[in-house]
Amino acid sequence: MNLPEWLKPGLMGAAAGAAVLAYVGFSWGGWVTGSTAEKLASEQAQLEVVAALVPICLDQYQHDPNSGTTIAELKGASTYQRRDILIEAGWATMPGATEASNSVANACVREISATF
Structure with a gap:
């Protein structure tokens, strides 16, 4: 299956955003594990x-x-x-x-x- 060319940068951006969000949330946001x-x-x-x-x-x-x-x-x-x-x-x-x-x-x- 061929994926559109614009999808790869979008997925990489979403993954990087999720990683940054998790880092900020656990470091400064007060998030804790169960x-x-x-x-x-x-x-x-x-x-x-x-x-x-x-x-x-x-x-x-x-x-x-x-x-x-x-x-x-x-x-x-x-x-x-x-x-x-x-x-x-x-x-x-x-x-x-x-x-x-x-x-x-x-x-x-x-x-x-x-x-x-």
């Missing part, structure tokens, strides 16, 4: 869950009869030890859970540390 979108959504969901659970951690701290002792420990501890102290106190263990959440503990320590 797997990147899923990863970003998962990370954002994790952040939102932690943000929703921090008030529960703070409530457990406020209702703990030994909170004064634990706060004194937190004040005297180094930054990287504070999470473990909070986990040992049980404040980062959510109702119905058997283990503490490290992410919740880290966020809760930041909130509590801001008060002293």
Whole structure:
């Protein structure tokens, strides 16, 4: 089959335009692949869950009869030890859970540390 002579440059232009469009879209246009979108959504969901659970951690701290002792420990501890102290106190263990959440503990320590 013989193609018209004008078709070849038109197809090459369309291919080059599509390549440039894809490059610009992914580089500057904010386009992402499906797997990147899923990863970003998962990370954002994790952040939102932690943000929703921090008030529960703070409530457990406020209702703990030994909170004064634990706060004194937190004040005297180094930054990287504070999470473990909070986990040992049980404040980062959510109702119905058997283990503490490290992410919740880290966020809760930041909130509590801001008060002293």
